[in-house]
Amino acid sequence: MTETVTTTANLNKFEKLKAEKDGLALKEEIEKIAKIGWEAMDETDRDHRLKWLGVFFRPVTPGQFMMRMRIPNGILTSSQMYVLGEVVQRYGDDGSADITTRQNIQLRGIRIEDLVDIFNKFHGVGLTTIQSGMDNVRNITGDPVAGLDAHEWYDTRELVQQIQDLFTNYGEGNPEFTNLPRKFNIAITGGRDNSVHAEINDLAFVPAFQENQERNSVTFGFNVLVGGFFSGKRCEAAIPLNVWVHPDEVVAVCKAIVEIFRDHGFRANRQKARLMWLIDEWGIDRLRREVEQRLGKELLPAAPKDEIDWEKRDHIGIYEQKQPGLYYVGLHIPVGRFCAEDMLEIARLAEVYGSGEIRLTVEQNVIIPNIAESRLQTFLQEPLLDKFAVTPGLLMRSLVSCTGAQFCNFALIETKNRALAMTKDLEKELIFAYPVRIHWTGCPNSCGQPQVADIGLMGTKIRKNGQTVEGVDIYMGGKVGKDAQLGTCVQKGIPCEDLQPVLRELLIQHFGARLREPAIV
Incomplete structure (x- = not known):
């Protein structure tokens, strides 16, 4: 194929606004922005460039902004969570927060006038929102039980932090990487169950051992996957780069691949501005050669197999840590909202x-680690665990949902509230033999990741009885953990008001659910 040449004339509108002014420039204008208020702001700054600082204008809640944090590997301190809670409590108008499917937190109800105070609070506890939106490397995901899991191959925490520090200049903002063609997702897993959904990332590192037959030894490292993404136009699982890297090489390889994407990714058609489209154009061999050229050395070929050999865990419940006498407890946060x-x-x-440590999972839940065995029973009696259970229902425990139309202007349907209500009703109707993963997403952007679910529900608008109503397209066949694969659409255009009996039948026919016996009066 002939490589696409991008000129100023055929840049899309987002490339033009970035060429006019880098989003990171607004960092120096926060005091002015807070003083004049959102209604007096330049519209392009308000609607787009603020996202480089992690602040998102939402037309469905004018005057109430969303803030997206950067929480590498989903790890927080209690001091940081106190500050996040206080921000929502003090500044949020009917404020709330959502745990995202990238081990992150989004705060809602934020006023632009309070940004200076909020950013000062964040800085005081080592939190940042920098480069968490638009065309940047997004929150780096890692194993939620890294350093706790006795069976892990490698503790990913330090690597994830190093990657975050590289692309954000230690949370201060890095102009080298604020103008990518599109967002870029990175994940690294050192465990055995693919807890990060490696296959849906632009760049992922999965554990693998490289054999040296001459020395009769094996060395731990990572096989590299590239190109996974979801969009309204196309969804693809990541593919092997045919590269194995030592842990010491991970950060440099990240830098090289993101630089290649920055310098060569497509900027004319925004729908084709993800890494996989460049791979289509170049081929995987050229991408590998370009990486090696930037590193100044050849890379070893991928190990014959990776070490993802467990089914995926959700980490809800009570588990022993590798540290003797300590436990981590996974709390179920229904659809990630608190x-x-x-x-x-x-x-x-x-x-x-x-x-004082708190961890987040890509299933939108919370883990509290390092609980001594002697304190465990007392902990389990805490009232909050009545709301955030350690033994939720088998359908509720695997429920995932994007933000939905309540707060997101892209969403075509309301998701979180509907997902909770329907799941509660289905658990009253059915008996389940094992957890079933149902993911809701409000639009084809797939923030709720329906393609990795047992049953995925993608919001759409349909016609019923001459009226436009909220509906879903149904996806099935997604698999996580070892042998992960994306599901496909099996049924289109189901009105949400007619969805519950459809789900009931799918659960009975495909997932071993049984109808409950009617109560005897």
């Missing part, structure tokens, strides 16, 4: 019972 009081209480529990 309020300020919940956040403050989670911080208190982590401080009182654990080491």
